[in-house]
Amino acid sequence: MRLIILGAGGHGKVAAECASLTQQFSEILFLDDECAKLQDYPWKVVDILDNFALYKNTETAFFVAMGNNRLRAQWQNTLTSAGLQLTTLCHPKALISSYSQIGTGSLVCAGAVVNPFTCIGNGCIVNTGAIIEHDCTMSDFVHVAPGSVVAGNVSIGEGSFLGAGTKIIPGITLGSWVQTGAGATVISNIAANSLAVGVPAVVIKSTGS
Numbered sequence: 001m002r003l004i005i006l007g008a009g010g011h012g013k014v015a016a017e018c019a020s021l022t023q024q025f026s027e028i029l030f031l032d033d034e035c036a037k038l039q040d041y042p043w044k045v046v047d048i049l050d051n052f053a054l055y056k057n058t059e060t061a062f063f064v065a066m067g068n069n070r071l072r073a074q075w076q077n078t079l080t081s082a083g084l085q086l087t088t089l090c091h092p093k094a095l096i097s098s099y100s101q102i103g104t105g106s107l108v109c110a111g112a113v114v115n116p117f118t119c120i121g122n123g124c125i126v127n128t129g130a131i132i133e134h135d136c137t138m139s140d141f142v143h144v145a146p147g148s149v150v151a152g153n154v155s156i157g158e159g160s161f162l163g164a165g166t167k168i169i170p171g172i173t174l175g176s177w178v179q180t181g182a183g184a185t186v187i188s189n190i191a192a193n194s195l196a197v198g199v200p201a202v203v204i205k206s207t208g209s
């Protein structure tokens with residue numbers, strides 16, 4: 001199976017290394033709008049994003065490696081509507097419970113832990129060393145940045161972004177498109193479209209709807 005990754009940035013490198021370590025793919029290629037300037041990228045960047053359909057065949061899987069949650073959602077939805085085959089990438093050194101679920105197009109990075117009865121949506125990123133405890137629900141296109149700890153029974157709404165090292169105590173609910181600052185400690189629910197920072201985390205502004 002060939003893998004085409006959309007987005008040749010830093011996150012793309014992490015996704016490609018992870019894909020390579022799984023040994024599931026015969027070839028890994030990238031699409032990126034800066035393809036002409038990316039000759040020194042560690043993998044071949046063969047075309048611009050809009051040409052994705054040229055690479056469609058039964059032996060090709062696609063993965064969207066864009067750190068920005070809205071962009072990732074937009075591209076993943078575009079590829080899904082075009083009937084392309086999307087893959088999910090789990091680093092061999094991530095610990096993923098067999099009682100958990102990881103949605104299509106998600107990436108679980110090295111050292112991450114996903115514990116039992118947790119459900120991770122489509123197009124999510126569980127970044128390096130992040131811990132998602134038992135019985136959590138993560139909607140689509142969430143990004144949990146490196147070193148974050150999400151305790152049990154937490155619910156995270158679509159498109160939310162937890163900054164590096166965020167901690168969330170058990171039973172908390174985050175609305176959709178919430179952002180937390182690096183190092184935030186969340187001890188109360190956060191409404192949709194809010195940015196919260198600090199210890200304990202307080203909402204300082206809207207993230208827009």
Ligand SMILES: CC(=O)SCCNC(=O)CCNC(=O)[C@H](O)C(C)(C)COP(=O)(O)OP(=O)(O)OC[C@H]1O[C@@H](n2cnc3c(N)ncnc32)[C@H](O)[C@@H]1OP(=O)(O)O
Binds near residue numbers: 163
């Ligand atoms: C592999 C990877 O790299 S994955 C990527 C991981 N990325 C991250 O973890 C980034 C997390 N981002 C942050 O923490 C950012 O600072 C954000 C998102 C909170 C900043 O948001 P912005 O909208 O740019 O806000 P801005 O920088 O104007 O800060 C607003 C206020 O919050 C404060 N603030 C910003 N970040 C933090 C933080 N992490 N903790 C506490 N306070 C913070 C600022 O000091 C400022 O305070 P002031 O109004 O009293 O001056």
